[in-house]
Amino acid sequence: MPFPLSNNIDLPLIDLDATSQAELVRRGSLTAADLLDAATARYQALNPIVNAVAIFNPDKASQRPHRNSSGTVFEGVPTILKDLLAYPGLPASFGSRLLAGYVPAAGSPYTDAIDAAGLAVVGKSTTSEFGLLGTTESMVTGQTRNPWDLSRSTGGSSGGAAAAVASGMFPVAHASDGGGSIRGPASLCGVFGFKPGRGKTRSTGMPDDAPLSALLSDHCLSRTVRDSATWLRVTEKEGTANPLADAAELAANSPGSLRIGWFERDCFGDLPDPDVRIALSATVELCEALGHRLMQIDGPRLNRAGSGGAILDLMAVTTAHITGMVAPNLTASQSEQSLEPYTRWLVERGRGIAPSRIGEAMQTMAAVGHDFTKFLNGFDVLLSLTIPFTAFPLGEFAPGTDNEVLRLHFERSAAFTAPASMAGYPAMSVPLHVSESGLPIGSHFVAREGQEALLFRLAFQLEAAAPWLPRLQELSRRLTWPKS
Secondary structure (H helix, E strand, O other): OOOOOHHHOOOOHHHOOHHHHHHHHHHOOOOHHHHHHHHHHHHHHHHHHHOOEEEEOHHHHHHOOOOOOOOOOOOOOEEEEEOOOOOOOOOOOOOOHHHOOOOOOOOOHHHHHHHHOOOEEEEEEOOOHHHOOOOOEEOOOEEOEEOOEEEEEOOOOOHHHHHHHHHOOOOEEEEEEOOOOOHHHHHHHOOEEEEOOOOOEOOOOOOOOOOOOOOOEEEEEEOOHHHHHHHHHHHEOOOOOOOOOOHHHHHHOOOOOOEEEEOOOOOOOOOOOHHHHHHHHHHHHHHHHOOOEEEEOOOOOOOHHHHHHHHHHHHHHHHHHHHHHHHHHOOOOOOHHHOOHHHHHHHHHHHOOOHHHHHHHHHHHHHHHHHHHHHOOOOOEEEEEOOOOOOOEOOOOOOOOOHHHHHHHHHHHOOOOHHHHHHOOOEEEEEEEEOOOOOEEEEEEEEOOOOHHHHHHHHHHHHHHOOOHHHHHHHHHHHHOOOO
């Protein structure tokens, strides 16, 4: 087999999720070094195909002592962090040529929790520059390719994490989500993507008063629901009001008969592509077969100029702030001219926004969240598609494309996912379907604040009824052992 293991264990680790890999280490069947060697072999075989890893440094993981690693839930499991999250000793370019060579000295309470869970951080996943585009294509790392069709995009901005997990390179990988950057790539790459509610997890070091902090959530992309639930449990903010139960307990606890409101049109009133609408109908039928009570509703609506403009302005101000922070530390060879055209456009826009406009944008966001709450009245969960299309060809929305085209693509990509972000509610993309052309389609579920456990119980039920792991295992085999 291509990934040799010690102790003569004849087991293809590429088939196993993080929970199962950690269990092998805890039982003494394998060592953490075995897992690291196997992940290195998978990286060497798969990353040239999908280009999902920006930085790979297994020596860093093997040298870093894991705090209380014996018996931890993810003991010795290799993983990667999105290249927007600082981790001590690993470069953090934020997908940008501007920050090439920057190595943070410290991490954050969030990365401390990852270490304490026993995870072995071996590198960084690719992302769009500063996470701004709805595709993972950048001028610093190139195109990240969708494992299901290498000519197509993974979406953005957690596309590197999604491709790494879908291909089997890593069983689980860190990701982050502002308007849909976990859930969109999860849908396009056929993996499970969960966005925790606002304030649910430990700090990543971003100031609470940063313009986009209310939108951002950090979590992971995974092949199984239990890995995602466990990741959230170990990264939860200490003292949280509703601590998440153990994954096994969540899996054993039925969600009951839920009242689910479902809708076809996105937040701007537009219909998704026909092939994904078919998948939504199939999800409705599946939920009904599981005993849930489904009702079609008119979904949340946003004003393009108002809500869309507010998000754009907050993105612009945040991008301008980041570049302003790093400017004093730039070397003579570094310049803002090395930023991608879309990023430079946002920086210029952000520098021209008055402070009063930032306050107005924040108020607009809060109003959207308040309005979104109304759509959950009478329902436990809302259901829609995750993203209104399947994976699109690489290059269509690459850096250098007209700025307005890129903005509109981002807007359309987030048209189902952004309202939950604005409300601060937990949400998830569940990979229940594949199109006739063989491309994954995710179903999007949203619950009220503090209802992460309810979503996970539903996710476990859906996973049991319509398992997707066999599809991913077959995909990994296809990529690793292509037919001659």
